[in-house]
Each structure stands twice: as C-alpha cells, then as structure tokens.
Amino acid sequence: GTVSFLSGPRYLGTFQQSKAGAVLLRAEHADEPAGPVTRIIVDDPAQAILQVVPALFPERPPSWGVDPTACIGAGATWQGEVSIGAHAVLGKDVSLGARCRIGPGVVLGDGVIVGDDCDIGANSVCHEGTRLGNRVRLKALAVIGGDGFGFASGPDGHRAIRHVGGCILEDDVQVGSHSAIDRGSLDDTVIGAGTKIDNQVHIAHNVRTGRGCLIVAGVGVAGSVRLGDGVILAGQVGVVGHVTLGDGARVSAQSGIGQDVPAGADMGGSPARRQRDYLRAQSALYRVAKIINQLEDLVSKRGDRG
Template structure:
C-alpha cells in the first residue's frame, strides 16, 4: 500500500464501480456491492485491497494472495484462491492501471505563485497554476491552465505550455511548444542548442540552431533527459510518447505517436521514427536513419541502418533479432569449445 505521507487515496469503490472503470467483466458469483479501499501487490494485499496478475511467473504469489479482488486474464480464473473476487480482462495490467488511477487520481494543483518566483510581466499564466519558489517564467511565455511549475524551473522566452502540464524541479524548457498533459520530470533539458558544427582542421565552426522542439499531448519526459532543438527543421516528439530518464535526443529527430524510449538511449540528429517504435535501454541510434512504425530495438543495440516497419533488431551493429540470437548462440558454443 502507498505511503500516506506521499500519496492520498480516494475511494472506497464497489466491485461494480471498479468493473465499469476498468472495462473488465465480473466473474460469476462475485458480490457487486463488495467494497475495496486500496490497491496493493499480491504479496501485501488484504481482503479490502485490489491486486492484479499479468505474468505467469507470479502464479504462486497469486494463489497465495489474500487480496479480496484481483484483475486477471480469463484463462487464469481456475487458478484463483477460494473466495477471491475476480475481474476478467484480456489486458489485466491496463485494466488495473485504470483502477489504480481511480484510487490515486492526479488532483489539480493548489494555485499559488511563490514570492521568490519571477514571472515576466509579458508572460501569460493560465488559471489554477502553481509556480514554486525560484522558478523563472520568461518574456512572452504562455502557460496553460492548471500547470505545475516546480522549484527552480526555467521556462524560456516565448515558450508555450498547454493545459495540465507538470514541469519538475530544476528542469529547463526553451525554444519549445509543448502540448497539454505533458509531464517533464526533474532536471530535464528541453530546447538547448543541438550539436551542430562545421568541422575541419582549421577549427570547428558552430552552426546556429534555428529550430524548435515541438512536443505533442500526453507525453512523458524522464528526469535528466535532454532534447535538443532543431537546427532548422524542428525536433518533434509525437503525441503519447513515453521517454525514460537519461535519454539523449539530438537535433531534428522526429518521433511519431506512442514511441517508448527507455533509459540511456541516444538518438543522433535527423533520425525519424514512425509511430509506436520501442527502443530498449542503452540502445544507440545513429543519425539520418528511418525507423519504421512499430519497430522494436533491443537493449544496447547499435542501430546503423534503416529499420523496416514492424522489424525487431538487436546486437551491434543491429541485425534482425533471429540473426542476433543465432550469432550469440554460435559465439557461446565457440567460446565453450575453446575453454
């Protein structure tokens, strides 16, 4: 259960309400009026808690759980302990996420502008915003309604934030147009110069970076991630994309809708990703590539060529996943023979 010092729980909710919220169906024989007060992991849940099972590795924990209600796939129903109420869904984790959001909604911020914050007279701040101590809002910036601006955040000149955005402490945002419901976590850097130089033995001449960063709606950008502005074309982050901590996105990169970029990925300049591309942790992607929609890039892969839509690659240099697994198996056999 969540620590009440940090999280405020809503509810309780009845089984009927949770079924409606989650889109899951109620197993036969369950009491629709039964009430539940919180969500909890299988191992910690009690009779008035909701839990879930989404991975067969945890069937043992599921069968030993004291949870009063569990969200599971229909084919797991016959493995449930006696007396446990069940919500059945083909996607239990997604159904559980909706339930957890109901118990722990993201409330609107308490409106406040700290005395030590600095808001330029030409900036526009929407209704219901909270601006923490030390924050700076630059000239001509526009902040939408109900935004949270953390301590020591810098919002640069002309930046636009949509409604219901959260900018974490010490983050900086410049040269950017940001959609609504965007979370930028502490320490992130958005819109700084891209790494652009005319290089030569006589010295490296800086190329002015004249583009912007365009961030769509419902985007998350993790702590200490950096997204450089474009050199002329814009750097674009599509709607619904999720970017983990410590990611580097170079100038002119374009991410489609719903991309998932895991920690420590580096994407070099001018690479374009289609919708719903996933890149595993520490993958490196060189510049000027096209990564097709739905492609998957394994952790620590080194991508040096275009990737077709729907293709899954791994290794360095990255190759189709089946080839990488075969190569790894052969190398392992060779190493064992030598030893």
C-alpha cells in the first residue's frame, strides 16, 4: 500500500476518505474516527515524509566519469569523482568540486567555479564569472550569469553596457528550469544561501537576496533589488528596480512591488499594499459591482413600467 501524511486539520476530510496503507500524523489526529488504520505518530509529518521518501525510493547512484563526447577546456580541474555528461562543454580553467554532476549539453564558461555536490541539469549554461557554492542545483535549461538588460540610450540608439560583475549562488541554492539570473554590471549578483527559485523566473543584474528566500514561478525581479532573509515572492510577482524588501516580507501572487517593503509585511495587489488593505479593497469592489447590478435592475424595471 501507499504511505501518506496528514499535515494539518485542513485535510482531515481527505484523510478520512484515504485508502493509504499508512499515514504519518501528529498525536492530536491519532484518534480520528475514520481514515487509514495504520497511523504513525510523529512531531512534524511534513518533515517526517522527507525521511521516508528517500528510504522507499532511493535515488539512482550517479555514473561517475567523463563522457567521451564532452569538451574539456585547458586547465579545467575537478576533485575526486564527478559525472560529466554527453556533449557538455567546460571552458578553460573551470573548477569542479567533489561529486558534481554535469548533465548532457551543459556549458560552463571560462573560469566558472562549482562547489561540492552540485547538480547541473541538462543544457544549462553558467557564463564566465559564475560561482556556485556547495550543493547547488540547477534544473535543465537554467541560465546563470549572462549579461543583464543594460543599455545607454543616445542619438545612435541603445548601446549595450558591458557587464563585468559576477553571479554568485551560495550554498544550497536551487534554480528551476528556464530561469535566468543575470551577472552584475560592475558589482556581483548574489543569491543567498538556501534560496529556492522556481521555473521561469528572471533575476536581473545586481540583485542581492538574503538567505532562505522562496521565489515562485513567473516572478520578475528588476535590477539592484535587495531581498532580506526569508522573503517569499509568490507566482508572477513583479518587483521594480532599486527597492528593498525587508526580512520575512511576503508578497501574494501577481502583485506588483513599486516601493520598499518593511520587514515582516504581507503585501498584495498591483500596486501592492498591505495584504489586509488589498483584500478589503477587493471586497469593496465586489460590493460596488453588486450595487451597480441592483441599480441597473431597478432602472430596467422602471423602464418596463413606463
């Protein structure tokens, strides 16, 4: 049978109908009248399942070695065992830490530095000036350290500003597929340790995030933004350039941030405001729409009588 977990009372209805062979749950839910008979009491079901899944579904061990079709530049080095896939390209003086896995078609530009236990998915690109810490994971088709969108406009049109800063992903960062993080123009772009970035996210030049941020799919963060520790940007949030979001700030989906956000604030809407104010405003709009419909009905009825 299957193994599942009950994370909280919100899912009690689903639990009571579940056919799972065993369920991880907290002590306060152990005596629920319906649901699976086999109940394993744990302090935190969500954390416990993190240990159960690898035990039941162990990862396939990597095949260490360098594929014969890989292109290895002069001076490229690695520590101990690594896996370098078919048609991967390592530029000059690339440095790989121990136990790195480089997927098929990956391109690492000249001088790129990769820490221990990193996993770089197929066809990802790390441009020159990129530095990855330990245990960094890039999913397929991530692009790290490319030139930012910087131009000097004049009579001759828009001339690209050469970007010479680096792009640093600290320890335990994860970047999703089709996401791009640009290098800094003069200073570095830095993604803080433990930050997780979803698919199709764009992080512009000179951005610096704190530790443990969560950035969900479709987010766009413009240049020179500062995110504090533990900031959460929900799906499709947009952040204008040169603003700061304090530690623990949270922004709801599809919101637009146009000014600084204090630490711990919950924001929503576009332009974003405090979440509670945004929800009240949305509720008022719905009430206004209802009143307009009622007025239109009254006018229509009076017209029929006329």
